[in-house]
Amino acid sequence: MLSLSIRDLEMRFPGLETPALAIGNFALPAGGRLAVTGASGSGKSTLVNAITGLERVKSGAIRWDETDIAGLPSGRRDAFRARHIGLVMQDFHLFPGLSAFENVVLPVRLARRLARPEAERAAMLLDTIGIRRPQQAIETLSRGEMQRVAVARALLSRPGVLVADEPTANLDRRTGDEVADLIIRLAAEEKATLIVVTHDPQVMERLDRRIRLSGGRIDEDSAGTPQT
C-alpha cells in the first residue's frame, strides 16, 4: 500500500495558456480509495499520467511514500511503475496473438524470467476474475472479459496502488458495473491504494473519497475544503 502526496504540481502543454493541471497540495493516505471526476478536458487523464510517471513532470513533486516520481528519469519511472503501480486503461491495451494467460504475464515475461509463483498467481487471478479458459486467444474474448484480464494483469505484481482511467467507459452498463465491482473488490483484497477516474455515480458512491477537477484544478473534495 502506498500513500500519495502532491505538491505544487503544474502541467503545461505547448499552445495552452493555462496549465492543464495545477494542484497545490493534495494527499491520499495509504489504502485510500479515491474517485476522480470532472468534465471532459478537465485534466483527469493528465493527472493520471503525472502520478503514474507516464508523462514527465517539470514542476512540482509527486511522492509515493518516500519516492518523488517527478524527480526520476524516464527509465526509473518505468521501473517504479512496473514495481508499484497497477494500471487499467480505458482501451484495454491487450496484445492480440497471445492468450489471456500470456497477456497477464507479459509485463513480467518481457522484463525477466517468469517465476513459478508468478505463473500460479496469474492463473489464480484469472480464476478469480472469472476467466475459465486461460489459453483462449485474447481477441476472441468479450469486451467485459478483456477489461477483466487487464485488471488481472495490473494486479499480477502486487502493486501498492491500482490506478484506473475510465475503466468502464468502453463497456455497457451491466458489464461496466461488474468490472467496477471487481476493481473495488480486488483492490481491497490485494490491499492496494485505489484511484479511479470515473463518471459513474454508483462507482463514486462506493469509494471513500471523491475529488472533482475543473480546468485543471481540484474544485471539490469530499474530504474537505479544496486547496488551490
Place this chain on the structure above:
Amino acid sequence: MIRFILADIRRFRAGALAVVVLIALSVALCTVVTLQERAVRLGSARAAEKFDLVVGAAGSETQLTLSAVFLQPAPLPLMPGAVLAKLAADPRVAFAAPVGFGDSASGFPVVGTTTTLIASLSPQLAEGRAFARLGEAVLGAEVPMPGGAEIKPMHGTAETGGHTHTELAYTVTGRMAPTGTAWDRAILVPIRAVWQLHGMEGDHDEHDEHDHGDHAFEADESEAHHEHGHVDPAAPIDERFDADMPGLPAVLVKPKTIADAYRLRQEYRGETTLAVFPGEVLTRLYATLGDMRSLLLAIAVGTQAIVVAAILLVTIMHVGARRRQIGALRALGIPKRSIVVIVWGELFLLFAAGAALGISGGYAAARLISALLTARTAVRLPVEFSAADLPLALGIGLAAALVSLVPALVALRSSPAEALRA
C-alpha cells in the same frame, strides 16, 4: 519475448512477407553475381591448365585461346604444317598435338588430332580404344552416342548452314574419361582424316596452300572453292609429320620444363605464328570480367541499399502505427531495453530470414546457371563459397543489425503518454 515477436509478425504477415522477399531478391542477386563470376573463372582456369602452350597462326590471342580451350567454332587462320613437324621434333617438347577444327556432328565439334592428345586428356580410356584407322573416332565423356556408332561429320555446324560430308562416316572405337573441359563434348578423329576430307593432303603445291591459306575450314566457304578429297576409312593412321603437312589452325604443346615453355613461346611469336599460354590469356580476360563483376556487384549492393532504405521507411511508418502498442508496453513498465530488443529483433528476424533465403536462392540459381552452361560447353563450373565472401556477408549482417536498431530508438523517443495518445 520470441512468442511476442512471432505473434506480432503473424499479425503483419503480408508486410513481413514482402520485406523478406525484397531482401531475399537483392541478396540473391549479390550471391549469384559473386558465385557465378568465381565459377566461370575457376572452371575455365581448370579447363585451360591441361595445355601449357598453344601455337597458332598469327592473329588474335584471345580467339586462339578460346578455340583451343573451349573448342569454340570460329574461323581461325591456318599456319603452315611445317610448324607442327618442327615442334614435334623439338627436344624441349614433351608432345605436340595438332588440332583441326571446322566439322561437327549432331552439334558436337569434330576435332582432328592425334592419339598423343587422347593419351594426355584421358590416360585411361573409359571405354574401348583410341583410333587406329582414318575412319575411327573417340568420343568425349559427354557425347551421348554408343560405342560402334557411325558419325557423319558436317562441314561447319547445322546452324551456320553447313553440309554433310557424305564421303566418310567415322566409327566410334572408344570413349575418354570425364575431364571437366570442353573436350568432354568433342568427337576426336585422326587429323589426317580431316585433312583428306577437306582435300588438303597430298596436294602441296603453292597454289593449293595459298587457296586454303586463310579460310580452309570455314563454314561459310563457298562450294566452288571447296574440294573434297577421298578418304579410305580402313587406312591405318600415320602420326609422323614432316614439313610437307597441310596448314592447320593450332598445335597444343606440352613443353618439358617451364623454362622451355617460355623459350618456345618466345620463339614462336613471329610474323606467321603466335604462341600463347592459355592460362595467361584467360587471366587477362578475367581481369576484364573481374571489372564487370565489380560493376555488377556495385549495382547489386546499390539495389540492396535502396531496398534497405525502403524497408527502413516501411518500418519507421510501421513503428509509427505501432506507437500505441509500444506506449502500452511502456505503460506496463516494460524496460526500454526489452522494447528495443523486441522491435529490433522483429526487424532483424525478417532481415535474417530474407538473407538466408537470398543466399540459398542465389546459390541454387548459380548452380542452375552453371549446370546449363556445362550442358552447352562441357566446361565444369564449380559453384562454391569462399572465405573471401565472409567479410562481405559480415558487413551486410552488421549493416542490417544497425539499420534495424533505428526504428527501435525512434520508438523510445516519446513519452509513454504521448505514445498512448497516438
